[in-house]
């Protein structure tokens with residue numbers, strides 16, 4: 240699962256990427272159209288607490304991948320390599336400038352909603368071009384030969400075109416799972432879930448400012464659309480946090496009435512937006528978080544660990560993480576009946592601890 244960091248020039252994309260992935264970025268010897276790739280660990284207090292129970296040799300958190308794409312513009316989108324990088328991501332994090340700093344140029348006044356609309360517009364126009372091109376082909380095909388599948392695609396494309404022409408992104412268009420499958424190959428940009436990340440100024444009232452930013456900049460409505468979210472961070476402060484020890488970070492955050500850094504909130508929101516959840520495997524050798532999509536069955540979750548486990552799946556010993564902590568041991572949990580056996584079709588819940596029994 241990969242999230243593309245997009246936005247106008249000089250808004251803090253690379254700053255955030257570096258902090259998220261703790262990865263140094265060569266500013267010079269790098270083609271500006273090439274994306275930086277990096278992985279961010281998904282912080283998870285539940286896993287940390289389970290690990291305290293098992294004291295494992297290895298502790299492995301879930302991760303999400305980020306791509307720092309060059310600044311987005313109409314011109315850039317017309318370049319094949321740039322557009323291809325962007326099409327390949329599963330979601331977008333649009334970094335929006337909300338911080339004041341006269342030394343860093345911006346297109347006109349600070350106006351997050353204008354920038355949000357402008358980038359969304361570029362995505363919409365790009366998709367519209369794709370849809371029109373495909374429609375022409377499909378209409379030609381239909382003249383030669385009618386088939387139900389081509390007719391359905393035609394109908395869907397006509398609907399998508401009308402939707403895009405009202406300047407609304409495809410992520411807001413209602414589509415059945417079959418429709419989604421039909422358009423998957425196009426990798427439409429405005430169909431990708433998007434998170435608006437307001438990069439705000441530092442201030443002495445940062446906690447309150449972060450909380451109020453989405454409403455203050457008029458982004459509440461835009462962010463409440465389907466497959467859309469918003470949050471505020473302060474890249475400047477996050478950069479300072481990155482230099483501090485864990486204890487100092489905690490003290491710094493609490494002095495602003497905060498419990499979590501912006502990066503942690505950003506990673507978690509990305510995870511939610513992508514519809515992802517975690518389940519855990521535990522033991523003295525390894526405690527680990529695994530990433531699956533909400534709604535997956537136990538047998539598919541087993542497959543996320545290893546395909547052999549999926550093929551030879553018998554049962555999943557299952558317990559919710561807090562019940563296991565509460566019991567203090569698997570033996571006690573079994574005695575209490577909170578540790579139970581589930582079959583193939585069990586829908587895994589966020590925070591389940593699974594032990595897959597298999598015949599392989």
Ligand SMILES: Nc1nc2c(ncn2[C@@H]2O[C@H](COP(=O)(O)OP(=O)(O)O)[C@@H](O)[C@H]2O)c(=O)[nH]1
Nearest residue numbers: 248249250251252253254338340343473474475
């Ligand atoms: N004052 C201030 N400057 C920032 C902030 N975030 C980024 N910058 C500065 O803005 C400039 C552009 O940042 P960068 O991350 O390279 O932006 P990108 O072009 O979107 O990748 C750099 O000089 C950063 O130090 C912020 O929150 N406050």
Ligand SMILES: [Mg+2]
Nearest residue numbers: 252253254309
């Ligand atoms: Mg950059």
